[in-house]
Amino acid sequence: MNRRLHRLRLRLALAERVVIGRGRRRAMLLSLFAVPVLLAALTAGCLQWTTATAEQRATDRMGSAAAVLEPAHGPSTGGTAPDVLGRAAPGATATELVGALQYPLLVDGTTVQVGYWESDWERGPARAGFRLLDGRFPTGPGEVAVTAAFADAHRLGVGGTVVGRWSDRPARIVGLVEQPQAHDARTVLGGPGQAAAWYDRVHALEYGTSSSWLLDLPAGTDTARLAERVRAAGWILTTRDGIRASRSMIEREPGVVTAPGVLLVAVGAAAAFGIRMRRLQREFTLLSAVGLDGRWVLGVCRLAGVTASLRGTVTGYLLGVLLSLAARPLLRAVTAKDLAPVAADPTGAVLLLVLSVGCATLAIWFPTRLAQRRPVARRRSADRPARHGAARRAAAVSAGLGAAALAGALLLGGSRDQSALLATAGSLALFAVLIGSVPACLRLLARAAAPAPAMLRIALRNLAREPRRPTAAVAIGIFAVASSTAVLAIVASGAQEQRRHYTGNRHLGQVEALLRHEDGPDRVAAGLRAAFGPGTPVAVVKEAVAAPPAGDTVPAGGTVPAVGTVPVNGAPNRLGTPSWSVLSVGGREVVGPGSGTGHDRGLVGVVDTPEEFAAVTGRAPGAEEWRTLGSGGLLAMHPGYLDGGRAVLLEPSAPAAPAASPGPGADPGADPGSAAGSAPPPAEPRRTVPGVLAAEVEATTLNRVGALVTTPTARAWGADVLTVSVMASPGEALPADGEQRVARALEPLGVPVTDVRIERGPLTAFPVKWLLVLGLGSLAAAVSTVLALSASAQELRPDLRRLFEMGFPPGARRAVVSWQSVAIALLAVLGGTAAGLVLGCARLLPYRIALAVPWGSLGLWVLGPILLGALAGPLLAPSGRRLRRAD
Numbered sequence: 001m002n003r004r005l006h007r008l009r010l011r012l013a014l015a016e017r018v019v020i021g022r023g024r025r026r027a028m029l030l031s032l033f034a035v036p037v038l039l040a041a042l043t044a045g046c047l048q049w050t051t052a053t054a055e056q057r058a059t060d061r062m063g064s065a066a067a068v069l070e071p072a073h074g075p076s077t078g079g080t081a082p083d084v085l086g087r088a089a090p091g092a093t094a095t096e097l098v099g100a101l102q103y104p105l106l107v108d109g110t111t112v113q114v115g116y117w118e119s120d121w122e123r124g125p126a127r128a129g130f131r132l133l134d135g136r137f138p139t140g141p142g143e144v145a146v147t148a149a150f151a152d153a154h155r156l157g158v159g160g161t162v163v164g165r166w167s168d169r170p171a172r173i174v175g176l177v178e179q180p181q182a183h184d185a186r187t188v189l190g191g192p193g194q195a196a197a198w199y200d201r202v203h204a205l206e207y208g209t210s211s212s213w214l215l216d217l218p219a220g221t222d223t224a225r226l227a228e229r230v231r232a233a234g235w236i237l238t239t240r241d242g243i244r245a246s247r248s249m250i251e252r253e254p255g256v257v258t259a260p261g262v263l264l265v266a267v268g269a270a271a272a273f274g275i276r277m278r279r280l281q282r283e284f285t286l287l288s289a290v291g292l293d294g295r296w297v298l299g300v301c302r303l304a305g306v307t308a309s310l311r312g313t314v315t316g317y318l319l320g321v322l323l324s325l326a327a328r329p330l331l332r333a334v335t336a337k338d339l340a341p342v343a344a345d346p347t348g349a350v351l352l353l354v355l356s357v358g359c360a361t362l363a364i365w366f367p368t369r370l371a372q373r374r375p376v377a378r379r380r381s382a383d384r385p386a387r388h389g390a391a392r393r394a395a396a397v398s399a400g401l402g403a404a405a406l407a408g409a410l411l412l413g414g415s416r417d418q419s420a421l422l423a424t425a426g427s428l429a430l431f432a433v434l435i436g437s438v439p440a441c442l443r444l445l446a447r448a449a450a451p452a453p454a455m456l457r458i459a460l461r462n463l464a465r466e467p468r469r470p471t472a473a474v475a476i477g478i479f480a481v482a483s484s485t486a487v488l489a490i491v492a493s494g495a496q497e498q499r500r501h502y503t504g505n506r507h508l509g510q511v512e513a514l515l516r517h518e519d520g521p522d523r524v525a526a527g528l529r530a531a532f533g534p535g536t537p538v539a540v541v542k543e544a545v546a547a548p549p550a551g552d553t554v555p556a557g558g559t560v561p562a563v564g565t566v567p568v569n570g571a572p573n574r575l576g577t578p579s580w581s582v583l584s585v586g587g588r589e590v591v592g593p594g595s596g597t598g599h600d601r602g603l604v605g606v607v608d609t610p611e612e613f614a615a616v617t618g619r620a621p622g623a624e625e626w627r628t629l630g631s632g633g634l635l636a637m638h639p640g641y642l643d644g645g646r647a648v649l650l651e652p653s654a655p656a657a658p659a660a661s662p663g664p665g666a667d668p669g670a671d672p673g674s675a676a677g678s679a680p681p682p683a684e685p686r687r688t689v690p691g692v693l694a695a696e697v698e699a700t701t702l703n704r705v706g707a708l709v710t711t712p713t714a715r716a717w718g719a720d721v722l723t724v725s726v727m728a729s730p731g732e733a734l735p736a737d738g739e740q741r742v743a744r745a746l747e748p749l750g751v752p753v754t755d756v757r758i759e760r761g762p763l764t765a766f767p768v769k770w771l772l773v774l775g776l777g778s779l780a781a782a783v784s785t786v787l788a789l790s791a792s793a794q795e796l797r798p799d800l801r802r803l804f805e806m807g808f809p810p811g812a813r814r815a816v817v818s819w820q821s822v823a824i825a826l827l828a829v830l831g832g833t834a835a836g837l838v839l840g841c842a843r844l845l846p847y848r849i850a851l852a853v854p855w856g857s858l859g860l861w862v863l864g865p866i867l868l869g870a871l872a873g874p875l876l877a878p879s880g881r882r883l884r885r886a887d
Helices: 002-020 024-050 054-062 081-088 125-129 148-153 194-198 201-207 223-232 240-245 255-279 281-289 294-326 328-335 346-365 367-371 376-380 384-411 416-436 438-448 454-465 468-500 521-532 610-617 623-630 699-704 711-716 738-749 768-795 797-805 810-847 855-876 880-884
Strands: 067-071 093-107 110-118 131-135 143-147 161-164 171-178 187-190 210-216 235-239 511-514 538-545 581-583 601-606 634-636 646-650 686-693 707-709 720-728 756-758
Touching: 002 024, 002 294, 024 294, 024 328, 024 346, 054 067, 054 125, 054 240, 067 081, 067 223, 081 093, 081 210, 081 223, 093 125, 093 161, 093 187, 093 201, 110 194, 110 738, 125 210, 143 148, 148 171, 171 187, 171 194, 223 235, 235 240, 281 294, 294 328, 294 346, 346 367, 416 438, 416 468, 416 810, 438 454, 438 468, 438 810, 454 810, 468 810, 468 855, 511 521, 511 738, 521 538, 521 720, 521 738, 538 610, 601 699, 601 711, 610 623, 610 699, 610 707, 623 634, 623 686, 711 720, 738 756, 797 810
Parallel strands: 110 187, 143 171, 601 707, 634 686
Antiparallel strands: 067 210, 067 235, 093 110, 093 210, 131 171, 143 187, 161 171, 511 720, 511 756, 538 601, 538 720, 581 601, 581 646, 634 707, 646 686
16 A cells, blocks of 8 residues: 555656646646636636526516516407406406607707606516616606616706607606616606606607506416417517526537637647657656656656646636636626626536546647657657658548538538538648648748748747647647637628628618608708718608698699698608508519518609619619609519519508597507497509519618609609608718717707618627627637747747857847747637638538628737737747756
8 A cells, every 4th residue: 555655656746847847837837728727717707797697687578577468560359458367367467567669858959769668666566677776766747767877978867857859748857777787778767657748649659659568477377378368369478487498698508618718728738748748758768767667657647637737727717717706897897787696607617627627638648658768779760751741641631521521511501500510520620731731831931931030040940840849839829719710700790691681671871861740851951961971872762642632732842732731640740641552463472582571562662863763772773774764664673563564553542530549558459440330441442554673672672662653653643742751871881970960960950860760780899798708719819829839938948058058149049939939820820810710611601601701800809919929928938047057
């Protein structure tokens, strides 16, 4: 027993002193294990804190309620919400929640859109969705509470007042609140009845409030059966348990965060021990000379690897967790929301440590074979060119497999899982090819440096003479750069794909001012040019509408007279005039390219100038298209609107008398127009006209119009022409303060911000979580590269010592290290960028998404830190005092 213990102590001592080393060598070796695990733990912790828990998501959606009942799309078939609940859940308690995502208020003479919520804030469940900071919650009409962000933006506080956009009844602010999951949200909480106090019939559509119901269900309620019953009545039930059952991306795929760190540990371990085994050949010779068996020495080296990986990973994990806890105040300020509560994850911790140690052990298993000494004669008789030939053959095979896998990914487009798997395998093969080609690149650089200065020649020739040391450092850099590059490319390509296939009612970069209550297109057009510049394309948008009732006259301008006399929902509204439309053939839905939205009819737009055509379609008219319009023809936007070259138009009837408006927060289940004895609407007449298909069919234009004609053509049918809006096209790069510019220009003209539509499309900015991942990924790339370069410089000590003994000044030694660091960093950047882009393509091509590379962001997040690491590497080079010591 004592003998075994003595052998174990001897092995541990040799592993610690000989293999792991002392001083900076030990620190560098352990840091190669600790830093990737530290960054993985830090990233996982930060994402865990910034990802809302299921309970937080449920509270943000429905407060403390057990479920929320919302109207489905389309008319309700089962009556009002209280009626449905009375039949489906007699014991349920329902609290009405009136809300609007964009509710207009008048602040300092300018329309401001805020989120608006109204409920019973004293006893209702909605109160749990907000945190009271000062004062109290509103209790009735005339009282509101506002979020602190809204109050700070407009210099308001408790005791101040706010007023609806079209109301003269101000409401007093009685409290300041905060939304836990959106600290910067600009929201107003109204007391029960406040929306009705601000209600205005003329601008009912602009307020846009709707009702949902927060439910407290009796114990034991079968929520699945309840959801089916309310769905049959035209309602949607979302339960708290259903939200709790949902999982975030981090909860579904924890390996997204931990896998790069674990793989970086494996790469670093293999590289570090490959170098150490090469540098310890003298020590291994001495151990063999004193009679120690080669297998025993091999066991010592592997024991050293396991010990170093265990110490490094545990230290890195503990430091990563502590740093993530220390970063919580900063994360709360950056994300502007409540963080998830601190909760231990022992399973994840053990899994990360076991995987890190296991991967490190596997990675060092083969490099440590160099500890088994071979006879000198055998080593000298080894065929070195044959070894190079084998390496070339392995590289060729890997390249072939990679090309075959990538080709298979393109061919197997029908199976995304298979193609993604093959494409990823091809990327890994390319990664192996890049690593295997590093020695050849170093030899080419050394040959190309023949006319270069002496220090550069010495540095590159030294790298080419001993390629294992730089290859290990380049491997670490390539992997770190490839990971960040792939993430950046995938996220940017996804955002670009969304914008490319975005379908809305306007084209990207357009700003539309609706003339809902005002008829001054010239003044509005001048205001838009003043807001976005005199060269901004501005044009009016017109539609073919029903002719005015008999006895009315049509002015020369071609618009419906007596603006405001056409009611919608009981409110005068110019845009409520019935429009002409073109019917699809056979009533089949017409779907535009790349759009899932179908239409069985489309509005008939009116264009009289190329500028008006471009405002509607987003492009200039073709010669044949303009000739068709000029000759009195109809230009159809989709083949589904034409049958044998003819289109069927639906001619609207004169507007009927308005029905009474149900007011704000009205129950969508109520149908005020379904009184008994009401006569059905008369059938609308149809007209068949010849038509020609447009040269280009595009989904956004199809959402707006189904066909285009000119004003004389519409008048010949007996239709009238209504100017519905003014469209400006500043371009996709809309200024960040576009809303403020429009408000300053159009509010004095009587066009509120609520009647302005700015088409920005999907945002291309990276979410905070992805910025966090990219930031920590770039930090991992920089730190890993600095450590690899520093370790490489430490292993260069014998060569630097020769330069020192030959009398070269310290500047020459640092120049050698600097040139080597730059060469290693450049190879890592080029290889990592190529591997990352290929890996990004491998993940995107199965989904038919084009690769989009934001080179500016790539340089900032990836290339910049790596080059900084290359500049910082020489600072860690051995000094002359250290070189005087025995190596």
